[in-house]
Amino acid sequence: MKKYTYTEKKDTRSGFGAGLLEAGKKNEQVVALCADLIGSLKMDAFIKEFPDRFFQIGIAEANMMGIAAGLTIGGKIPFTGTFANFSTGRVYDQIRQSIAYSDKNVKICASHAGLTLGEDGATHQILEDIGMMKMLPGMTVINPCDYNQTKAATIAIAEHHGPVYLRFGRPVVPVFTDPDQKFEIGKAWMVNEGTDVSIFATGHLVWKAIEAGEKLAELGINAEIINIHTIKPLDEEAVLKSVAKTGCVVTAEEHNRYGGLGDSIAQVLSRNNPVPQEYVAVNDSFGESGTPDQLMKKYGLDTDDIISAVQRVIKRK
Amino acid sequence: MTPDIDKLTKLAAQVRRDILRMVHGCQSGHPGGSLGCADYFVALYFHALKHNTKFDMDGKGEDLFFLSNGHISPVWYSVLARAGYFEVSELSTFRKIDSRLQGHPTTHEGLPGIRVASGSLGQGMSVAIGAALAKKLNNDGRIVYSLHGDGELQEGQTWEAAMYASHNKVDNLISAIDVNGQQIDGSTENVLSLGNLRAKWEAFGWDVLDMNGNDMADVVRVLDLALAKTGKGKPIMILMQTMMGNGIDFMMHSHKWHGVAPNDEQLALALAQVEETHGDY
Numbered sequence: 239m240k241k242y243t244y245t246e247k248k249d250t251r252s253g254f255g256a257g258l259l260e261a262g263k264k265n266e267q268v269v270a271l272c273a274d275l276i277g278s279l280k281m282d283a284f285i286k287e288f289p290d291r292f293f294q295i296g297i298a299e300a301n302m303m304g305i306a307a308g309l310t311i312g313g314k315i316p317f318t319g320t321f322a323n324f325s326t327g328r329v330y331d332q333i334r335q336s337i338a339y340s341d342k343n344v345k346i347c348a349s350h351a352g353l354t355l356g357e358d359g360a361t362h363q364i365l366e367d368i369g370m371m372k373m374l375p376g377m378t379v380i381n382p383c384d385y386n387q388t389k390a391a392t393i394a395i396a397e398h399h400g401p402v403y404l405r406f407g408r409p410v411v412p413v414f415t416d417p418d419q420k421f422e423i424g425k426a427w428m429v430n431e432g433t434d435v436s437i438f439a440t441g442h443l444v445w446k447a448i449e450a451g452e453k454l455a456e457l458g459i460n461a462e463i464i465n466i467h468t469i470k471p472l473d474e475e476a477v478l479k480s481v482a483k484t485g486c487v488v489t490a491e492e493h494n495r496y497g498g499l500g501d502s503i504a505q506v507l508s509r510n511n512p513v514p515q516e517y518v519a520v521n522d523s524f525g526e527s528g529t530p531d532q533l534m535k536k537y538g539l540d541t542d543d544i545i546s547a548v549q550r551v552i553k554r555k
Numbered sequence: 556m557t558p559d560i561d562k563l564t565k566l567a568a569q570v571r572r573d574i575l576r577m578v579h580g581c582q583s584g585h586p587g588g589s590l591g592c593a594d595y596f597v598a599l600y601f602h603a604l605k606h607n608t609k610f611d612m613d614g615k616g617e618d619l620f621f622l623s624n625g626h627i628s629p630v631w632y633s634v635l636a637r638a639g640y641f642e643v644s645e646l647s648t649f650r651k652i653d654s655r656l657q658g659h660p661t662t663h664e665g666l667p668g669i670r671v672a673s674g675s676l677g678q679g680m681s682v683a684i685g686a687a688l689a690k691k692l693n694n695d696g697r698i699v700y701s702l703h704g705d706g707e708l709q710e711g712q713t714w715e716a717a718m719y720a721s722h723n724k725v726d727n728l729i730s731a732i733d734v735n736g737q738q739i740d741g742s743t744e745n746v747l748s749l750g751n752l753r754a755k756w757e758a759f760g761w762d763v764l765d766m767n768g769n770d771m772a773d774v775v776r777v778l779d780l781a782l783a784k785t786g787k788g789k790p791i792m793i794l795m796q797t798m799m800g801n802g803i804d805f806m807m808h809s810h811k812w813h814g815v816a817p818n819d820e821q822l823a824l825a826l827a828q829v830e831e832t833h834g835d836y
Contacts, residue, residue, distance in 0.1 A: 269692070290692070291692070293688065293723075295719065296715075296718070296719065296722075298712075298715035298718070298719065300677075300678075300681070300711075300712040300715060301681045301684075301712055301715035301716050301719055302681075303681070304678050304679075304680070304681020304682045304684070304685060304712065304716065305681050305682070305684050305685035305688065305716075305719070306685060307671060307681075307682050307685055308621075308671070308681065308682040308683060308684060308685020308686040308687070308688070308689065309685040309686070309688055309689045310685075310689075311612060311613060311614065311619065311670050311671070311682075311685070311686045311689060312613050312614070312615065312686060312689025312690060312692070312693055312695070313613050313615075313689070313693070314689050314692065316685075331675050331678075332678055332681075332712070334675075335672050335673070335674065335675045335678060336671055336672065336678050336681070336682055339661065339662075339663055339672045340661070340662050340663070340670075340671045340672045341662060341663070342671070
């Protein structure tokens, strides 16, 4: 197992904030909008540097999505910022008609996704957003794994034409990817080469997959770990190449088991190379209040859950 | 330049014929609101807008128009074609398979003149505001226009947009509401009354103008007045009184023709009431 270490923990939303500032410096067409959550989205630095290119919308997410769509007409590259719940379910029809169907170059940047939002509870812990967004034709869906990757993804999406959903989170998590990485949309990242099982993980579950891989190595299981930061378009080639070698799959995500990364992988497998698959995902339920660690444990998204899923799937080979 | 009201009125008659023939041709679509707004669209595209029919999505240096109540697409398509955005013969493809003239307007099929999809109601004012903000950022002094249905005001997003535009002094925006008092299930009074629209929009911080939307001279006058009011710190709202089905006697005074196409006999009766001034497509 390739060794991964970290010296600090940071929140992925801060990676977004840093990336937004840099994207703004690189391209004056980049503008930002926020629905009364500047601090939560870490947009302060961008606003300080580019006050004229920031739009405070107020608590009106539907209007924010429409204004963002309009700003593209005239060449702007708008980044909208609010919680993942209010970035998707609340404004699905606005995104569908005014952005996706209209092919508008809007970057929907969504923080506090999933259970790790924590104490605010299920009203805010969206676990269905990946599914909703990946069903929209033409939408790119990205869920990076740490601060550095989120920063790199934010810079990359500014240079990509078309609507993008960028999903990140609230808690501090290990920073283990290269700070100077080049983020390639749609290109899976090989975290660890292995032979016994393919673990496809996204977002916060990538670090947990690494922890699981280390423990599995001690048990004599050589896990291949792949970071699927781009859920759509999915790197099908990387998935199939890995599966051809390992013959079984575990998918890991902070999302409902319906409609997320696991289903995207299952579809590729069913069409090309059906092999056993186990899901590490929320089992079709809402979340609840608690600390992020408590919630990840209670809802089956912890390191140990990945390990047991690997053990189950290998037996099914 | 003094507009030739008679010329515009004659063109509006042709547009009404186009609308009737389009919805008849596919036996679907929304003739009522389209007929009611024919005068506004003709005045907009043939008098008010500074625009380029060689369509460019960004529209820098041009006035822009957004239709929020996308179901009145027939009137827009007719006017776009008559203005030269595409061949008038293409109007015959309205709502048919493989057409760029979708039931509701869209950018998806690449029809020149359309900048965003609309149909699901309540979204257009937000988009128009965004385009107006982009113009300000680009130091582009041209104006953004938008049109909305009165029933559409029942969608809450409109009021989010209304608050935003006045708070942020989006004063390069001229919106209009087609006040015809009708919606699918009946009169707006009966379905969900809109109350005092002037008082509402003034309370939201807009500069409000009244227009008789079926009197070409008044349409032109109020559009000119609205333009003169831009750049003064307030968004502008035109309350445009129209008659749904205007120009066709049996289509007026009822919500019945909101979304129903005429049959052959009704089409003949209707066409007899509007002069073919520019040649049917």
